[in-house]
Amino acid sequence: MSExxxxxxxxxxxxxxxxxxxxxxxxxxxxxxxxxxxVMPVLHLAQREFGGWLSQEALDYVATxxxxxxxxxxxxxxxxxxxxxxxxxxxxxxxxxxxSCWLCDSDSIAQALRNKLQLSFGESSSDGRFxxxxxxxxxxxxxxxxxxxxxxxxxxxxxxxxxxxxDQLP
Amino acid sequence: xxxxxYKHIHLENSHTLAVYKSAGGYQALEKALTLSGDDIIDExxxxxIRGRGGAGFPAGLxxxxxxxxxxxxxxxxxxxxxxxxxxxxxxxLRYVPHQLIEGMIIAGYAVRAERGYIYIRGEFYREAERVQxxxxxxxxxxxxxxxxxxxxxxxxxxxxxxxGAYVCGEETGLIESLEGKKGQPRLKPPxxxxxxxxxxxxxxxxxxxxxxxxxIILNGGAWYSSLGVDKSTGTKVFAVxxxxxxxxxxxxxxxxPLKVLLEEYAGGIRGGWDNLKGxxxxxxxxxxxxxxxxxxxxxxxxxxxxxxxMLGSGAVIVLDRSVCxxxxxxxxxxxxxxxxxxxxxxxxxxxxWLSQIMQRIEQGKGVREDIDLxxxxxxxxxxxxxxxxxxAAAMPVVGAxxxxxxxxxxxxxxxxxxxx
Ligand SMILES: Cc1cc2nc3c(=O)[nH]c(=O)nc-3n(C[C@H](O)[C@H](O)[C@H](O)COP(=O)(O)O)c2cc1C
Ligand code: SF4
Ligand code: FES
Numbered sequence: 029m030s031e032x033x034x035x036x037x038x039x040x041x042x043x044x045x046x047x048x049x050x051x052x053x054x055x056x057x058x059x060x061x062x063x064x065x066x067v068m069p070v071l072h073l074a075q076r077e078f079g080g081w082l083s084q085e086a087l088d089y090v091a092t093x094x095x096x097x098x099x100x101x102x103x104x105x106x107x108x109x110x111x112x113x114x115x116x117x118x119x120x121x122x123x124x125x126x127x128s129c130w131l132c133d134s135d136s137i138a139q140a141l142r143n144k145l146q147l148s149f150g151e152s153s154s155d156g157r158f159x160x161x162x163x164x165x166x167x168x169x170x171x172x173x174x175x176x177x178x179x180x181x182x183x184x185x186x187x188x189x190x191x192x193x194x195d196q197l198p
Numbered sequence: 199x200x201x202x203x204y205k206h207i208h209l210e211n212s213h214t215l216a217v218y219k220s221a222g223g224y225q226a227l228e229k230a231l232t233l234s235g236d237d238i239i240d241e242x243x244x245x246x247i248r249g250r251g252g253a254g255f256p257a258g259l260x261x262x263x264x265x266x267x268x269x270x271x272x273x274x275x276x277x278x279x280x281x282x283x284x285x286x287x288x289x290x291l292r293y294v295p296h297q298l299i300e301g302m303i304i305a306g307y308a309v310r311a312e313r314g315y316i317y318i319r320g321e322f323y324r325e326a327e328r329v330q331x332x333x334x335x336x337x338x339x340x341x342x343x344x345x346x347x348x349x350x351x352x353x354x355x356x357x358x359x360x361x362g363a364y365v366c367g368e369e370t371g372l373i374e375s376l377e378g379k380k381g382q383p384r385l386k387p388p389x390x391x392x393x394x395x396x397x398x399x400x401x402x403x404x405x406x407x408x409x410x411x412x413x414i415i416l417n418g419g420a421w422y423s424s425l426g427v428d429k430s431t432g433t434k435v436f437a438v439x440x441x442x443x444x445x446x447x448x449x450x451x452x453x454x455p456l457k458v459l460l461e462e463y464a465g466g467i468r469g470g471w472d473n474l475k476g477x478x479x480x481x482x483x484x485x486x487x488x489x490x491x492x493x494x495x496x497x498x499x500x501x502x503x504x505x506x507x508m509l510g511s512g513a514v515i516v517l518d519r520s521v522c523x524x525x526x527x528x529x530x531x532x533x534x535x536x537x538x539x540x541x542x543x544x545x546x547x548x549x550x551w552l553s554q555i556m557q558r559i560e561q562g563k564g565v566r567e568d569i570d571l572x573x574x575x576x577x578x579x580x581x582x583x584x585x586x587x588x589x590a591a592a593m594p595v596v597g598a599x600x601x602x603x604x605x606x607x608x609x610x611x612x613x614x615x616x617x618x
Binding site for chain 1: 270279280281282283284285287288313315319320321322323324356357358359360361362363364375376377378379380381396437438439440441445446447478482513515516517521526529530533536537
């Protein structure tokens with residue numbers, strides 16, 4: 029699959045002991061003969077453990093953990109947008125531009141971010157700090173406009189607030 | 199007004215077991231466990247509650263379809279909340295997860311499902327943490343596990359996070375996703391009630407539907423059906439977004455006039471009532487209502503459907519007169535094109551066409567024939583696809599042309615918008 033990118037580090041991905049404990053917890057959620065159900069949560073975990081994205085090696089590793097053919101894991105990883113198949117910045121900034129946010133001027137939020145970060149949608153900063161993306165409705169429409177940075181939502185935004193939020197990121 | 203699913207969300211730490219219990223939580227479960235499964239299903243039927251995820255199918259009837267055979271059965275809560283404009287379930291997940299869990303244990307007991315899943319959209323990371331913490335508390339307190347409240351009933355419950363695909367909100371796409379596959383919907387029949395998760399009989403309900411169950415059991419189906427109006431009983435959360443002064447999630451009885459919802463709850467239209475252009479009443483897929491319709495329509499399944507739209511998920515998106523309808527719908531068409539899973543060609547190709555033609559009209563590059571072309575493309579999608587995403591993509595386009603055809607015409611004739 030052409031979308032898949034090899035890791036550049038050359039170090040084969042391995043879960044830490046703590047991550048392996050989490051894998052065991054994940055498996056317990058599904059019937060014993062339905063381990064494939066764990067593929068999504070294990071991919072989410074792998075993305076967290078391996079620097080925010082999933083290289084082909086990482087997908088192969090998940091395949092061995094879950095006991096699925098690698099091709100099936102590739103299929104899943106490419107279907108869902110939350111699995112990043114190329115490196116992303118330390119802060120993945122995702123701006124909702126769907127209807128409710130657009131009505132509340134998400135255009136100005138997107139513009140403020142482009143100016144502040146000097147990035148277009150889909151680009152990452154060269155220092156690896158930021159990736160800027162456009163996303164579909166994130167389910168926070170009554171607090172539009174909004175964006176997500178990694179695991180957290182930032183809502184009821186204004187261009188000034190956006191700038192502050194970026195400045196305050198550690 | 200009576201509140202049900204949001205009645206506790208104003209309490210401090212409402213997400214904790216301690217607060218939920220002190221507000222009367224888990225008493226409905228205690229009562230349910232003294233009833234038979236069929237009694238519970240009858241009570242839910244009597245309540246008249248219809249599914250709050252979009253399709254409005256009667257919940258009690260759905261539960262009664264679960265066969266009484268020996269196969270393992272499953273209960274799945276749909277917390278994918280992906281229809282643009284919809285954000286009502288999020289507040290249940292993060293503020294009253296125990297009420298959802300209690301509703302699920304009761305539903306599981308009623309249909310003899312011993313395992314349940316809450317499928318939460320992946321982006322709701324913090325919400326999933328909240329729900330997981332509540333599940334952990336419920337296990338520790340003996341509400342979940344192999345001996346629920348010491349009554350020898352088994353119910354295990356787990357969170358499954360999605361991965362960012364709207365189509366997984368469709369019930370069979372969701373099942374595929376839970377099974378560790380791409381979330382591509384299945385051809386129906388068979389329906390999930392017969393062959394669902396892992397091939398077993400499966401009930402799938404929306405978060406809001408399941409969260410209503412404890413009060414139905416505690417106060418009775420007759421009490422619930424006394425709220426709202428005929429065929430649209432009970433309360434419903436409307437997520438009012440867009441051009442109102444106080445956007446928010448408002449839980450009200452079904453049948454409330456839309457104008458009252460907007461003026462008295464949502465703080466009125468930005469710039470006053472006369473600045474209203476139209477309302478998308480039930481999430482992105484529901485056809486837009488004109489201001490004239492908004493003057494009188496009531497928020498119940500039948501009234502909205504008679505007005506040519508759908509109550510859907512109850513996401514009320516308000517457009518004032520500054521909005522270019524062509525641009526608004528073009529944005530939605532882009533969404534559906536992006537979210538089509540691609541397995542049926544009328545949807546895969548059709549959503550692509552809709553988006554492309556909408557964009558071309560919006561940019562002033564359209565021609566007159568494009569308007570009818572949109573209708574013909576939409577007609578070739580509707581009713582010809584595996585899941586309802588295809589219809590969902592077609593309906594807003596058809597609805598907007600019906601309600602605001604002159605704006606489409608202005609766009610193609612003048613190469614620009616008549617609004618801005
Ligand atoms: C494309 C598509 C997306 C959907 N998304 C959701 C969703 O996010 N949440 C939901 O509860 N139902 C969603 N539904 C409806 C479900 O298929 C299903 O009808 C619902 O979960 C049943 O629960 P209910 O009867 O309690 O409403 C969607 C349907 C379609 C066709
Ligand atoms: S209608 Fe669209 S989203 Fe639904 S199964 Fe067909 S291609 Fe996939
Ligand atoms: S439209 Fe932006 S969060 Fe829903």
